[in-house]
Amino acid sequence: MTYRRKLGVLAGAAVLAVSGTVPTASAASADAVLAEVYGGGGNSGATLTNDFVELATRGTGPADLTGWSVQYLPAAPGPASKWQVTPLTGAVQPGGRYLVAEAKGSGGTTALPAADATGAINLSGTAGTVALVASAQPLTCRTAADCAAEATVRDLVGFGGAAVREGTAAAATTNTTSVARGARLTDTDDNAADFAAGAPTPTNAKGETPGGDPEPPGTPAKIHGIQGVTRLSPFKDKQVSEVTGVVTALRTFGSARGFWITDPVPDADPRTSEGLFVFTGSTTPAVAVGDAVTASGTVREFYPDAPATSNYQSLTELTSAKWTVGSSHNPLPAPAALAPDSVPSRLAPQAGGSIEPLTLEPSKYALDFWEAHESEIVSVSDARIVGRSTEYGELYVTTKPQQRPTPRGGTLYGGYDQQNTGVLKVESIIPFAERPFPKANTGDTLTGRTSGPLEFDSFGGYTLFASELGQVKDNGLRREVTREQRTGELAVATYNVENLSAVDDQAKFDQLAHGVVDNLANPDIVSLEEIQDNNGADGNGDGVVAADQTLKRFTDAIAAAGGPRYEWREIDPEDKKDGGEPGGNIRVGFLFNPARVSFVDRPGGDATTPVAVNTVRGKPQLSVSPGRVEPGNTAWTASRKPLAGEFVFGGRTVFVVANHFNSKGGDQPGQGRYQPPARSSEVQRAQQAQLVRDFVGKLLAADREANVIVAGDLNDYPFSKTVQTLTAGGGLKALIDTLPPQERYSYVFEGNSQVLDHILSSAAPRGIDYDVVHVNAEFADQASDHDPQLVRFRPSAGNPVLDAFYDLADWFDRVFPKRLPRT
Template sequence: MAGLSFAAPVSATPGTQALIGEVYGGGGNTGATLTSDFIELTNVGATAAGLDGWSVQYLTTSPGSGSKWQVTPLSGAIAPGGRYLVAEAAGAGGTVPLPTADATGGIAMAAGSGTVALVRTTTVLTCLTAADCAADPSIADLVGYGSAAVRETAPAPAASNTTSVSRTGADTDDNSADFTAGVPTPTNGKGETAGGATPPTQAHIHDIQGTTRISPLKGRKVAGVTGIVTALRTFGSSRGFWMTDPRPDNDPRTSEGLFVFTGATTPKVSVGDAITASGLVSEYYQDDPNNSVHQSTTELTNPEWTVDSSGNPLPAPAVIAPDTVPDALAPQPGGNIEGLPLEPARYALDFWEAHEGEEVTIGDARVVGPTTAYGELYVTTKPDQRATGRGGTVYLGYDQANTGVLKVESLIPFAQRPFPAADTGDTLAGITTGPVEYDRYGGYTLMAAVLGEVKSGGIRREVTRRQRPDELAVATYNVENLSFMDDQDKFDRLAHGIVGNLASPDIVTLEEIQDNNGATGKGDGVVAADQTLQRFVDAIAAAGGPRYSWREIDPQDLTDGGQPGGNIRVGFLFNPARVSFVDRPGGDATTAVSVVRDHGRVHLSVSPGRVDPGNEAWTDSRKPLAGEFVFHGRRVFVIANHFNSKGGDQPVHGRYQPPTRSSEVQREKQAHVLRGFVDQLLAADRDANVVVAGDLNDYQFSPAVLALTERGALTDLIATLPPSERYSYVYEGNSQVLDHILVSAAPRRVDYDVVHINAEFADQASDHDPQIVRFRPGH
């Protein structure tokens, strides 16, 4: 097979010889290198493509009835396989001019999103919707990028001041599949590029990968890149193959593996092929590279290659043993680590980056994060690292990263072998081998070309004991966006958890109860959740539990965060045969509950009542709900909570170290507001029975939770468990705490339990485990 030559294939049946090849609207903007916008055309045919009388036209992202296409006339022709460069508006920024353009216009295109059409006439287009433009026979090709309303099927990725969108080789009439964002590469009909014609750099893979996270050859064309094909990705919109140089250098910092990106086109190579490749070196981010907090993947894009021989043995993969990956996570410079020299013997993130694109192998790895809906699971390569009693890996501090955790996905098409369902504590038995790739969701990932078999670890869903007659049982449960619109199966499974696993608590604080039409009714004014709650209590009764009553307060529409339109809120279920709810009228979405001392007795001004709902700490977040209960003649104050989420925080495995946890600021404010209300209760009655429960969206060691427990006013019960049991949620393979029950000093004989029924299992009713506390109220 030596000497056979392949390029990344184009569509088998393209609509025209001339296609839009690249679009860049950031020229001359802040941070840009190029001084001008451009549109590049390409000819995929075997003969010259004439352009006389044709034009390229541009339309804004969200056209209205008064929007107009802007036109640049074309002339001449594109040689077979050639390029044609159309220069558009120049800006004040940038330092590098375009090569001599084949046509020139003055359209100032938006950097992030817009629509470009290649038109067979110079007549201004009139279509303003995707459907109308698809029906216009004068349009030869069209690309909408970013959030463009006019596009083929779905828009191409967003571009920026430093990135363009370029065709990956295919023409499937789906812009999202046919284009990718990357470094602008303007090329004219003579083959000249920005800054003049530059011959490709002859390079080995380790030259491309370099000794930092960013390739020293980023944005440059390379040639003579040799290696053995080790794995293929043959499905999805990010297809391609990995190659490894079997002749490594002596520098442990430089990876010998590289991903060759072919877009939506399946590459025509086989594992074991020895190839020589050329292309453009790119750093691929899964979001806007200018604002990304994630790491990049070094890739070879716009590739061409020759197959020199086939059936070659693969380079030996790196074997990952328990002591292979360093215990320290990453350097902590207080900023971006991309430019720092890699130290793979010292830091885990550096170790994986130094093996990016290379094959690694693991054997008999314990599953620490169950299979997700996205076909992925998490294992640990360090089985003794902070192990839980049920097979997970517990997260106990910002400075205690679990560097053994590794995500596993599969390169085997699911039609050929479905991704296995695994629970925490199972074993991925046998050998799992594949290249390493960075993913913004979960960090470094083993893309398995060889996938082990799942062997059950035997964990079962826990069942807590029933409360004694003189014990009050209070539970908390995040029911994950429960809406009246959900299937009955979800209600039934959650109900079974309440009855069968939690033994029918007397009081349950619920989080993520949605309104009656859930997220389907964004902005429709529907905020009531009575149908959702009625269906839930009916399911509990049908499961053999008590006929619960409920209390909640409807939020104002679209003010409390969560899924848009869902209007999630917290609420109470209670068993009226065991406990009484003290109803005090007047509580609504905006009325604040206060503490009232009357004839030596303390009570709430309204019950249920929201805690300081107008405070800016609760902006776009759930407001705590206080309720007054009576059990065996003793008053108990329960406060249900759901603090703001961690959305917006920088990832633990990202390019900024240490990561910024920006969402902590609001949660700490929320904790201080809540603590202030608890302090009012305890100031009025130091022996008050106070239970603070719910999804605080933070760890037991976080500033928010510590603000609730400082000076001993409240005890966080999760912190009373052995360290290996401190978790109620599993995220990216880490068993961790988000849910809490805190109690004041008055409750006696406190017995607390986290009941593991969801988070460790691939089959979940919710992504949270419930918790329960049993106690005898004081005084």
């Protein structure tokens, strides 16, 4: 499962109001926030003579600071530590700053501009905590938890490893660096995500910077000159003026409001975009589509995180902007219509690093093509939807309908060298109150024309932000149903149930249960991934690790749906040791139908005891069943440990290993600024795969005819090093490879149909029949983000005569169904 947090808000999304209390530090501020903190003033090597704290507002109106204060606490407070206080008066204006001057040192050469408030706090030059408080009374809290519960704390930043902080502390500062929020004043309640270290830039309410002078007038510039022929503007961080264009679209909601302009008189260079986003923060811009404007401001390259370390591409935008409207109701430039041959099939130059300084080649590379149209209006017509509509108000289409289509309407991702450059994300900038975002499945069609400005989005790559949105045509995608296993066949399934816990709504349990009963036809064994503890993420760090209530609700729901009364086996993990959603304690486990298969229970398996393979009378046995595979190995740090179980079906032993390898978190994005992207998470998965392969090797060394099934969410592709490691030596075969290439997928991510879930088999099982059952990943209404899959087979008895008997019995069952007992 992918975890994410949108940096903006959805169009028309409801805003929850809290009355009677002041928001706490653990809630994102709607107005006044800390914008910058600097503690090296007057120290050795510093240019500035004073420490300072700078405030801003995310609101649309003035934020009154009368009676408020800025307060400071050392990074490692002791019992006697006290908060130091600087009282505030006045207000901070939208788009403006409020400068609080603090202690002056003996060094430095440059004074701050005239301060809006003055105090005497001597901030640390490396680490500490600063709070914006809706009171002038000193705080008394000395821990992050206590300060988060303090009602008067409006915003708070801990830097340099400070004990009191929101989330993770921001970076340490030096005598020449501060920590500051970006231009969008993003407030995610995680200081490390919201603040980046950089050169101090004190600015007061008048817009004055060090030296006391207002910002100088900008250089006259055209939009194509601002955009330039690389990804970074030649005017980056510089003032520009006399920027002319026609307003083509507006974003009027959220904290990233603004408008797009296009120069109706383009240059002749296909590398330079004629579009530009004018960022107005939380203020709704007073312009209308069709207005001809002349603007000035500062050119910035916006990244969704710290620019110095970001893996993403930037957005060139105009900030701190001022503009005049010369005329209205002007004709709009025609959108760039995206045809099947518009976007190149090659993704990007393989630079072996950042592609930002490279000159764009829009006729050669897809990412260069998109960048050359940044902030311009583009359009698609009658486009096939290749990624469902999501809860974030987005869907994916393809501009290349013949690019690796799947039989069910998606676009297949079949290799690192097979990037689907026609895939494009669509979001809406039409408020939901005017036009709810449509509900769509993969394979549907976005009919008519959809058009709007193009930007890079950190969640999903280049995105068309629709100001004109087509209608969704339902093309009738149906959930698949697999056949029931025959009497002599054992059916083993794998299913990632996406953070299922006992606190989930009954509807989720029921939908998953009907999937097991109606779509998977009641498998004999189910390898489950992402089973959470009994209180899920609600109990982060409370020590609850048991999942018996979660599994009981699930098995009860299956029985209520008409399925068998499944039993389960699992091992509770150590608290907060297996990764996943914080506090959820996800683990793998088994369901099995005792009317069809028995589980061999051998006691002794726990969170830390490794399962061993013993040889008894020439056959392998598990030392503990269920048992975890090498749980103490560092390859499983912050990741789920595999679970091995020993089953008996018709007198034949079958070993099943359930898996959920570590996620792809930390990998560079496919459309990011580094090409080719680094897949750092693959290193750990390859180590995990080696441990599982070694364990299977011990089973096969004891009996080369052992029936072994390895199943689960491996979080990697059939062509990855992870799967190649598992199948090296021939002991295991990846069953996804037995399907036609265009059918090899179980997950849809950013419009790409791909494989993350796998079933692998040893050579012994006979009559293998493998199926990926598409019930979730392609649908807007889904119980999980993964599709389940299963394999039906006849386990080997390890004896040619007995195997021939079972083969004959299976033939008889096919000719005369249900004539043999199902046990």
